[in-house]
Amino acid sequence: MMRLPLFEFRAPQTLAEAARILDGEGSQAMPLAGGTDLLPNMKRRQQVPKTLMSLNRIPELHQIDLSDAGTRLGACTTLSEIAADPCFRNGLTALAQAASCVATPQIRNMATLGGNLCLDTRCNYYDQNYEWRKSIGFCLKKDGDTCWVAPGSPKCMAVSSTDTAPALMALGARVRLASRSGEREVPLTELYQNDGIHYIKRQPNELLTQVILDSSHGWKSTYWKLRRRGSFDFPVLSVAAAARISANGVVEDARIVVGSVACLPLLAAEASKSLRGRPLSQDSIAEAATLAARIAKPLDNTDFDMTWRKRVTAEFATYALRELRGEDMRGERLLLRRHSSSLY
Ligand SMILES: Cc1cc2nc3c(=O)[nH]c(=O)nc-3n(C[C@H](O)[C@H](O)[C@H](O)COP(=O)(O)OP(=O)(O)OC[C@H]3O[C@@H](n4cnc5c(N)ncnc54)[C@H](O)[C@@H]3O)c2cc1C
Ligand code: SF4
Structure with a gap:
C-alpha cells in the first residue's frame, strides 16, 4: 500500500490568509484543491510538499458569476458542477464537454477547475510508483538526470494532460493569479510554457483564483478527446474548437487548440x-x-503510437469543425466512446 508522506496541513478561510501562507512557505507549500491529482502524486513521491494548504474553505474560490457580459468561475468550482449546469452550453459547450470527460464521476465531484488548469504534466516514465522510477535511476523531471524519452535532451518533455485547458483556450479565457504582492490577469494562451517540469508560469506564491470568460454570445464550441478507455482515461490527444459564424455562414472568428x-x-x-x-x-x-495537425508533435511517452496520434489530430479537427457548422456528430462520438480501446 502506498502511503502519504508526512506533511503539515493548513486551511485558511480567506484569500489574504492563503496568500500569507504561500508567501511565507514559498515552494515548500502546495495548494490542495480536490486533491485528486496531488494526493496520488504525493503517494508516489513525485511531489513531497512540507505543507499542504487546502483551498476548500475560501468562499471566493467557490463563486460562479454568469451574466450576459461574461462568466467568472472561482478556481474551486468542481468539474461536476460545470458538467451538470445547463448554463455551460451553446458558446461554452467545449468547457462542459471537457469537464464531463475528466476521469470518473466520483473524481469529478472532488476535482476543481483550478486544479485541472494547474495539473502536472504526464509521462510513461514518470507516472509510476517510487520503486519503479528508482529501478531506472529516476529521470530529469524528479530525482534523476536523464530523460528516458530523449536521452540527449536537456529538457523534460512530459505531456500536458488537462482536458479543460484546451477548451478554455479555444474560448479565449483568462485566469486571475493572486499573491501577497498583488493580482494579475493572464490569458490562458500565455499561462503555459514548453517545458515538462516548469510547465506553468504561476509563481509558487501565487494562487489561481478565477477563470474569466468574455460573453460567448454568437460563438459555438466543441471538444474532442482521444483516450484508450471510453469510460475514463487521461487525454492523449484533444482538439478544442470555437467559432463565431455570421448569419450567412461565414466564419468571423475562430480558435482551434490541440491538447496533449x-x-x-x-x-x-x-x-x-x-x-x-x-x-x-x-x-x-x-x-x-x-x-492544425502540422503543429502536433506527439512523442513516444504516453499511450498510443505517436504518428497515429498526429494523424488523428487532423481527423478530430475535421470532426470538430463539421460539428460547428451544424452537422450531427453524435454517431462519431458514440463510436469513439465505445471503441476507443480498439481504435489503434
Ligand atoms: C484515475 C484518474 C483519472 C484522471 N483522469 C483525468 C482526465 O481524464 N483528464 C484530466 O484532465 N485529469 C484527469 N485526472 C487528474 C485530476 O483528477 C484532474 O485533473 C483534476 O481536475 C485535478 O483537480 P484537483 O482539484 O483535484 O487538483 P489537486 O489534485 O488538488 O491539484 C492539482 C495541482 O494543482 C495545484 N492547484 C490546485 N488548485 C490550485 C489553485 N487554485 N491555484 C494554484 N494551484 C492549484 C495543486 O497544488 C497541484 O499541483 C485524473 C486523475 C485520476 C486519479
Ligand atoms: S519526458 Fe523525460 S524527463 Fe520528462 S518525465 Fe518523461 S522521461 Fe522524465
Whole structure:
C-alpha cells in the first residue's frame, strides 16, 4: 500500500490568509484543491510538499458569476458542477464537454477547475510508483538526470494532460493569479510554457483564483478527446474548437487548440486564421485540419503510437469543425466512446 508522506496541513478561510501562507512557505507549500491529482502524486513521491494548504474553505474560490457580459468561475468550482449546469452550453459547450470527460464521476465531484488548469504534466516514465522510477535511476523531471524519452535532451518533455485547458483556450479565457504582492490577469494562451517540469508560469506564491470568460454570445464550441478507455482515461490527444459564424455562414472568428501532444496546449494559430472570412466548407475544413495537425508533435511517452496520434489530430479537427457548422456528430462520438480501446 502506498502511503502519504508526512506533511503539515493548513486551511485558511480567506484569500489574504492563503496568500500569507504561500508567501511565507514559498515552494515548500502546495495548494490542495480536490486533491485528486496531488494526493496520488504525493503517494508516489513525485511531489513531497512540507505543507499542504487546502483551498476548500475560501468562499471566493467557490463563486460562479454568469451574466450576459461574461462568466467568472472561482478556481474551486468542481468539474461536476460545470458538467451538470445547463448554463455551460451553446458558446461554452467545449468547457462542459471537457469537464464531463475528466476521469470518473466520483473524481469529478472532488476535482476543481483550478486544479485541472494547474495539473502536472504526464509521462510513461514518470507516472509510476517510487520503486519503479528508482529501478531506472529516476529521470530529469524528479530525482534523476536523464530523460528516458530523449536521452540527449536537456529538457523534460512530459505531456500536458488537462482536458479543460484546451477548451478554455479555444474560448479565449483568462485566469486571475493572486499573491501577497498583488493580482494579475493572464490569458490562458500565455499561462503555459514548453517545458515538462516548469510547465506553468504561476509563481509558487501565487494562487489561481478565477477563470474569466468574455460573453460567448454568437460563438459555438466543441471538444474532442482521444483516450484508450471510453469510460475514463487521461487525454492523449484533444482538439478544442470555437467559432463565431455570421448569419450567412461565414466564419468571423475562430480558435482551434490541440491538447496533449506537447508540454502545453497548442493554439493552432495558422489553422484558426485560415478559417476567418470563409464558410465552413469541405475545402476550408480540410485546410484548417491539415494546418492544425502540422503543429502536433506527439512523442513516444504516453499511450498510443505517436504518428497515429498526429494523424488523428487532423481527423478530430475535421470532426470538430463539421460539428460547428451544424452537422450531427453524435454517431462519431458514440463510436469513439465505445471503441476507443480498439481504435489503434
Ligand atoms: C484515475 C484518474 C483519472 C484522471 N483522469 C483525468 C482526465 O481524464 N483528464 C484530466 O484532465 N485529469 C484527469 N485526472 C487528474 C485530476 O483528477 C484532474 O485533473 C483534476 O481536475 C485535478 O483537480 P484537483 O482539484 O483535484 O487538483 P489537486 O489534485 O488538488 O491539484 C492539482 C495541482 O494543482 C495545484 N492547484 C490546485 N488548485 C490550485 C489553485 N487554485 N491555484 C494554484 N494551484 C492549484 C495543486 O497544488 C497541484 O499541483 C485524473 C486523475 C485520476 C486519479
Ligand atoms: S519526458 Fe523525460 S524527463 Fe520528462 S518525465 Fe518523461 S522521461 Fe522524465
